[in-house]
Amino acid sequence: MPYEFYKVLHLLAILVLFTAMGGLAMVTLRGGSEQEMKAARKPLMILHGVALLVIFVAGFGLMAKLGMMKSGWPTWIFGKLAVWLVLGGAMALLKRPMGVAWYLLLPLVGAVGAWLAVYKPF
Numbered sequence: 001m002p003y004e005f006y007k008v009l010h011l012l013a014i015l016v017l018f019t020a021m022g023g024l025a026m027v028t029l030r031g032g033s034e035q036e037m038k039a040a041r042k043p044l045m046i047l048h049g050v051a052l053l054v055i056f057v058a059g060f061g062l063m064a065k066l067g068m069m070k071s072g073w074p075t076w077i078f079g080k081l082a083v084w085l086v087l088g089g090a091m092a093l094l095k096r097p098m099g100v101a102w103y104l105l106l107p108l109v110g111a112v113g114a115w116l117a118v119y120k121p122f
């Protein structure tokens, strides 16, 4: 697969990830019985999990296309892995009413991921 394919896939999965996080924040804010909340959360948790996996696989596809598997990993890749982990854990936060306030900060975490890929600061 070409570099461009992995890039579009990487970006598509990031969009889906944020859609799932927004959905969960809305479910938490709406409230309801435990059974209703569970049913509403399930598809969003699945969407979030699949998006995380695709971001990871496409990210490594991009690295392979850029020759990083042979030349070694630049330091900014570790920063991206940290961003990926934080966004992976964000759903646990968004399940709690107090955690929803963090929802507004999550795009900034995503922006750090974009900044690392664009500026490659280290």
Ligand code: HEM
Residues within 6 Å of the ligand: 010, 014, 055, 056, 059, 060, 062, 063, 066, 077, 080, 081, 083, 084, 087, 109, 110, 111, 113, 114, 117, 118
């Ligand atoms: C497993 C974690 C990740 C890996 C290994 C990874 C790796 C990469 C690589 C190798 C590139 C290509 C850089 C280039 O073309 O020079 C890239 C691009 C990009 N990544 Fe990731 N990434 C990861 C997670 C993320 C996350 C969590 C975000 C933000 C939410 C993100 C946002 C972006 C963006 C916006 C680009 C495009 C930058 C551009 O077009 O120049 N990445 N990523």
